[in-house]
Amino acid sequence: MAEISKATLKRYPVYLKALRKLSEEGKKRVLSSELAEYVDIKSTTIRRDFSLIGQLGKQGYGYDVNELISIFAKELGEDYDEKLILIGVGRLGTAILNYNNWNHVAGEIVCAFDLKPEKRNSEPKVNVPVYHIDELEEKIPEGCEIAILCIPSGAQQIVDRLHKLGVKGIVNFTREHFVLPEGMIKSDVDVVSTIQELVFEVNSLNK
Amino acid sequence: MAEISKATLKRYPVYLKALRKLSEEGKKRVLSSELAEYVDIKSTTIRRDFSLIGQLGKQGYGYDVNELISIFAKELGEDYDEKLILIGVGRLGTAILNYNNWNHVAGEIVCAFDLKPEKRNSEPKVNVPVYHIDELEEKIPEGCEIAILCIPSGAQQIVDRLHKLGVKGIVNFTREHFVLPEGMIKSDVDVVSTIQELVFEVNSLNK
DNA sequence: TGAAAAATGCTAATTAATTCACAAATATAG
DNA sequence: CTATATTTGTGAATTAATTAGCATTTTTCA
Numbered sequence: 001m002a003e004i005s006k007a008t009l010k011r012y013p014v015y016l017k018a019l020r021k022l023s024e025e026g027k028k029r030v031l032s033s034e035l036a037e038y039v040d041i042k043s044t045t046i047r048r049d050f051s052l053i054g055q056l057g058k059q060g061y062g063y064d065v066n067e068l069i070s071i072f073a074k075e076l077g078e079d080y081d082e083k084l085i086l087i088g089v090g091r092l093g094t095a096i097l098n099y100n101n102w103n104h105v106a107g108e109i110v111c112a113f114d115l116k117p118e119k120r121n122s123e124p125k126v127n128v129p130v131y132h133i134d135e136l137e138e139k140i141p142e143g144c145e146i147a148i149l150c151i152p153s154g155a156q157q158i159v160d161r162l163h164k165l166g167v168k169g170i171v172n173f174t175r176e177h178f179v180l181p182e183g184m185i186k187s188d189v190d191v192v193s194t195i196q197e198l199v200f201e202v203n204s205l206n207k
Numbered sequence: 208m209a210e211i212s213k214a215t216l217k218r219y220p221v222y223l224k225a226l227r228k229l230s231e232e233g234k235k236r237v238l239s240s241e242l243a244e245y246v247d248i249k250s251t252t253i254r255r256d257f258s259l260i261g262q263l264g265k266q267g268y269g270y271d272v273n274e275l276i277s278i279f280a281k282e283l284g285e286d287y288d289e290k291l292i293l294i295g296v297g298r299l300g301t302a303i304l305n306y307n308n309w310n311h312v313a314g315e316i317v318c319a320f321d322l323k324p325e326k327r328n329s330e331p332k333v334n335v336p337v338y339h340i341d342e343l344e345e346k347i348p349e350g351c352e353i354a355i356l357c358i359p360s361g362a363q364q365i366v367d368r369l370h371k372l373g374v375k376g377i378v379n380f381t382r383e384h385f386v387l388p389e390g391m392i393k394s395d396v397d398v399v400s401t402i403q404e405l406v407f408e409v410n411s412l413n414k
Numbered sequence: 415t416g417a418a419a420a421a422t423g424c425t426a427a428t429t430a431a432t433t434c435a436c437a438a439a440t441a442t443a444g
Numbered sequence: 445c446t447a448t449a450t451t452t453g454t455g456a457a458t459t460a461a462t463t464a465g466c467a468t469t470t471t472t473c474a
Contacts, residue, residue, distance in 0.1 A: 199284030
């Protein structure tokens with residue numbers, strides 16, 4: 001399989017989401033041009049993205065929706081049964097834990113860690129065990145490679161501990177700066193930055 | 208001012224965040240090479256990005272931290288005093304409303320809309336007025352250009368109504384598909400996709 | 415069954431983004 | 445005050461990503 005570029009990789013989840021929706025709507029077969037309109041990405045880009053995984057379509061026919069879904073689902077890790085942990089069960093952390101479209105979309109959040117586990121565990125909406133952050137080394141699930149970081153401070157120390165434990169990917173919701181240890185990957189989800197970016201763009205439109 | 212590329216635009220909030228942190232740490236002056244190490248972006252990319260705004264630095268000296276902060280803050284809309292609205296005051300919506308690093312970082316959330324405003328308003332953590340979604344046309348603040356969408360369904364209809372009201376930018380937290388009306392911009396914040404992407408990358412590392 | 419129409423997948427061309435390399439400007443040390 | 449060491453800002457070169465164009469394969473319809 002050819003090297004898949006960062007840009008292409010970002011689009012795969014978009015395709016999967018769209019295909020699921022189309023499937024729900026009863027669509028069995030889809031053309032790259034239809035999908036293009038749906039997700040607002042040029043059809044030729046879509047075909048090239050797909051071709052990096054394999055020959056997924058048929059000439060003169062298009063793509064089979066459910067086949068594509070199962071291929072992308074597999075590629076994107078739904079079958080890896082990834083074990084995720086979440087650190088910091090505040091409001092945002094709880095919102096993520098409760099996210100309902102969650103199951104088997106990208107593995108499963110197995111447990112969470114917080115400074116006040118008693119308090120968090122008593123909340124009815126928290127549906128996984130919450131351990132004290134001091135127990136991280138002890139309670140982290142075997143083979144856990146991805147952690148979701150929702151703490152307001154102290155990120156660096158946590159990241160270093162996670163690194164020692166073999167965690168390779170961080171989904172970062174903190175706005176704190178930290179140095180990423182060698183060999184780790186992170187992905188920032190920053191609402192404030194997203195809005196700033198949008199404000200800038202909207203104001204550029206106005207000029 | 209030269210056309211600012213999408214890629215550069217995404218980095219501006221990163222710079223601003225880093226500069227604020229450096230300023231807090233007492234730094235008055237910074238080199239592109241120092242900042243490069245801090246944010247893990249090549250120094251030459253940083254200088255190029257900066258140069259699109261103007262000649263912000265001094266040769267042989269570097270950049271004045273506070274000056275940079277005020278320039279970026281202005282560029283990124285902190286002084287525009289952007290009026291934002293939020294639609295869908297569920298768990299995630301509440302988390303966003305309560306985000307404390309919020310004020311004057313990207314305008315201000317002025318009010319929110321929900322299907323059950325009475326219930327939301329009674330929650331102590333919700334600190335802006337919540338109106339019924341039916342009152343959108345009536346209560347939307349004058350000059351509002353950006354809306355944060357946190358509803359689980361019915362996005363298309365809301366987006367179309369917002370478009371009619373002159374809203375130009377959507378920060379989209381829904382996973383629903385909708386067609387973006389001509390002239391609008393959106394920015395997706397999709398936790399599930401982010402994790403999927405990361406799972407894919409981590410699993411690529413393992414091979 | 416055979417010819418026309420349709421749609422993929424791939425190569426080549428184009429466009430966008432990053433990085434190099436160095437001239438010009440400033441700071442600093444003697 | 446002068447010489448040297450720094451560091452920015454920017455054309456030019458490179459690398460990455462997107463898009464166009466078309467050969468090939470499959471479907472469809474007479």
